[in-house]
Amino acid sequence: MKGTTPEGARTEREAAQWVRGMFGRVAHRYDFANHLLSFNMDVLWRARTVRCVRHILARPDARVLDICCGTADLTLALARNAAGHVAGSDFCHPMLVEAKNKIAKRGARTPVFEADAMRLPLRDGSFDLITVAFGFRNLANYADGLAEMRRVLRPGGRLLVLEFSRVWEPLSRFYDAYSFRVLPWLGARVAGDAASYRYLAESIRVHPPQAELAAMMERAGLEKVEWFNLSAGVCALHVGHRF
Ligand SMILES: C[S@@+](CC[C@H](N)C(=O)[O-])C[C@H]1O[C@@H](n2cnc3c(N)ncnc32)[C@H](O)[C@@H]1O
Numbered sequence: 001m002k003g004t005t006p007e008g009a010r011t012e013r014e015a016a017q018w019v020r021g022m023f024g025r026v027a028h029r030y031d032f033a034n035h036l037l038s039f040n041m042d043v044l045w046r047a048r049t050v051r052c053v054r055h056i057l058a059r060p061d062a063r064v065l066d067i068c069c070g071t072a073d074l075t076l077a078l079a080r081n082a083a084g085h086v087a088g089s090d091f092c093h094p095m096l097v098e099a100k101n102k103i104a105k106r107g108a109r110t111p112v113f114e115a116d117a118m119r120l121p122l123r124d125g126s127f128d129l130i131t132v133a134f135g136f137r138n139l140a141n142y143a144d145g146l147a148e149m150r151r152v153l154r155p156g157g158r159l160l161v162l163e164f165s166r167v168w169e170p171l172s173r174f175y176d177a178y179s180f181r182v183l184p185w186l187g188a189r190v191a192g193d194a195a196s197y198r199y200l201a202e203s204i205r206v207h208p209p210q211a212e213l214a215a216m217m218e219r220a221g222l223e224k225v226e227w228f229n230l231s232a233g234v235c236a237l238h239v240g241h242r243f
Pocket of ligand 1: 095138
């Protein structure tokens with residue numbers, strides 16, 4: 001299934017370039033805008049994600065990769081709770097610069113590297129856990145992205161996708177008003193880029209709802225797929241296993 005198609009992008013390559021450029025423009029304000037626009041809920045959503053895999057993180061031999069890591073908030077939360085190896089990857093250089101500064105400031109040693117999630121420079125079956133937080137929605141092709149994540153997971157491994165999702169119906173009118181009016185307005189003031197925050201709202205609207213994403217994960221060969229709604233479905237945490 002095709003993934004995100006920002007306005008004007010004719011090919012998957014162009015869509016990916018647009019996404020990379022957009023995150024490059026907002027990187028310096030990304031964390032601030034994120035916490036403000038989500039009322040700091042993003043911190044709780046990432047904490048919930050970490051709780052879900054505590055037993056894997058407790059293993060000293062566990063290898064964990066947080067793809068589309070951006071400024072490394074989830075990467076660092078995973079690393080803080082991990083006995084084994086945790087790394088992050090992203091294809092947007094300015095986001096990784098922010099990530100590296102944050103990692104250094106916290107005195108952590110978590111490695112992050114530049115890589116396209118659609119073509120990870122990693123061996124088959126090399127990770128026990130792959131996480132992707134708020135990055136899946138931005139991929140130019142969801143099915144190919146999931147196939148790549150499955151390839152890199154070792155048998156017995158797990159994939160966690162934390163993503164905006166379909167909000168509980170009675171709240172949808174308020175949520176849409178917030179997404180399409182308040183978000184671009186605030187985005188323009190906080191990150192200096194209304195277009196990026198309009199894209200954010202539109203990409204959330206077209207992103208597959210919970211059951212559809214679960215079905216896509218199953219088609220990609222992941223098993224025992226389940227999901228947990230967070231904040232009435234504003235986000236969902238999908239979990240799939242590779243056997
Ligand atoms: C909304 S940010 C999320 C960052 C971080 N995971 C978080 O929770 O805050 C999405 C990130 O996905 C990255 N991204 C999007 N498409 C990508 C791709 N094909 N390969 C690697 N990174 C990608 C962007 O560069 C951006 O840093």
